[in-house]
Amino acid sequence: MSLSRRHMLTVGATGLAAAIAPQILSSKPEEAIANTQKAPTPQAKINTNGRFAGKVVLITGATSGIGEGTAYAFAREGAKVFFCGRRENLGRQVEAKIKAFGGEATYMRTDVRNETDVKKFTEAAVKKYGRIDIAFNNAGIFMTPAEIQDITAENFLDILQTNVMGEFFAMKYQIPQMRQQGRGAIINMASVAGHAGFPNTAHYNASKHGIIGMTKAVALANAKYGIRVNSISPLAVDTPQLQESFTYQKVNAQEVAKTFVTPRIMSVDEIARAVMFLASNDATSITGMDLDVTGGELAK
Template sequence: MPSETAATRRSFLTRGALGLAVTAATAAAASTANANALNPLAAPERADPSGDFAGKVVAITGGNSGIGAATAQAFAMAGAKVVITARRDALGKEVEAEIRAKGGEVTWMVTDVRDPAQVEAFVAATVSTYGRLDVLFNNAGIFMTPALIEDIPVENFEDMMRTNTNGVFYGMKYAIPVMKAQGNGVIVNMASVAAHRSYPNTAHYNASKHAVAGLTKAGAQLAKDNIRVVSISPFAVDTPMLRESFDHQGFTYEAAAPGFVTPRIMDPHEMAEGVMFLASDAATAFNGMDLDATGGQLA
């Protein structure tokens, strides 16, 4: 039975899962070529107190790394008051300090989304600190080394579901009453390309993300309460864990880069921009749906 190693969702891009990879060099070259509309703009470096999310309160789970950290910074730079949470305290404090150094308003706290009481406390602390909750980004998640169904340890399947799916459910469960009481709100859930594709050796991850898509669709009914529930599905996003995963497996990325529809990995800030769009007043018609942020992989 293969050993299982917890990692973030971005380590989904492994030899067994997709068989595709891109080089750090390719990504770096792409990120500097903004003449191409498929390449990302630079992330803002200073907070704008009068930005698009001025006065809004945003809570983010899994906010201490990767997409969560980038999204926390993006909201804070746009004037939001941000509360971030995750399990790893040291990383969370680093993200908090970085955002504050750029003039953003942010609060960090430790939460294990597998525990409903801790998620309830996180939501309550956000409201206690800032008086409301305008946006919840259910981003926390894990990934484990690919294995066939019969080789997945039961405890690892259960941990995957408790983190990726139950954590989203708990966030929705405790945020919805707050948003109903205040008369509005947006919940953005972290899905994945794995919410739309079936990979035989990542059944536990596939199942967890298909469930997130289902929760998102069910949440559409909250429109009558002026609450929107949406999700976003990344493909391959450049994070420390993705690079560590590639290094660990000894990948050479150059040959695989052309396999992507958009031949580079995505930047976390691009995902942050997608989340911010979904949470914005420009996205009022987006409800109960998933935003394809895969660069065309689902086309």
């Protein structure tokens, strides 16, 4: 299916990433692609007295992209990073890069669609460190775009299983540990698609709306236990997937970006800093919120 430039601008940047790039690949659920990003370059050393020094941080889907960049950012600020992803070769590379600049990181292969995997991942972190201070539930996928009548039940269920159930499983096992500790901060990855509708990504939109709703419910149930739960919604972040979609459609990324309220594509580091804000002591009164990091698109 060919998408016009006008349609690309209509669906928006997250819609672009979700709706265009997967067409180049496959509609089979097992071949769904991760929300990958251009690999950030880790800094040469850590700040041992950083604002997350000694904190234990869990991150799902950190073998590339926003997850990878956030893992580097937390590690640079002294955190002990325990992360997962399905692609073991990439996970080992991220782990090695963090250790190379003096950070502490442990990779564990985990498929967030599998409850047993997520349970083992969480338990392994607690066994190693005795606690979980911060969790960034980032793992997620896009699927081949289609109008509702053309989406198969298999495709729809797979994206819900990864994006929604993956975060459900994560919080299911993070919350009891954090209640026992009497504290904790959870940040879930949502999207502009959790607020806006796009005509050919009903499955993706449903998953992101679900994440925001689930975040609010868990936040309300756990505030009295000292646990804060928030989500974050980006628009377009500089990713190989996004750039590939622009190339495929012969569209200039800079020209498309000019149509945004903030006329540029966001960086991985910008999203990482937003995640870290919600995890930090600067946000102690913030819970049950979805943080808009769309550069103003949701204000329109």
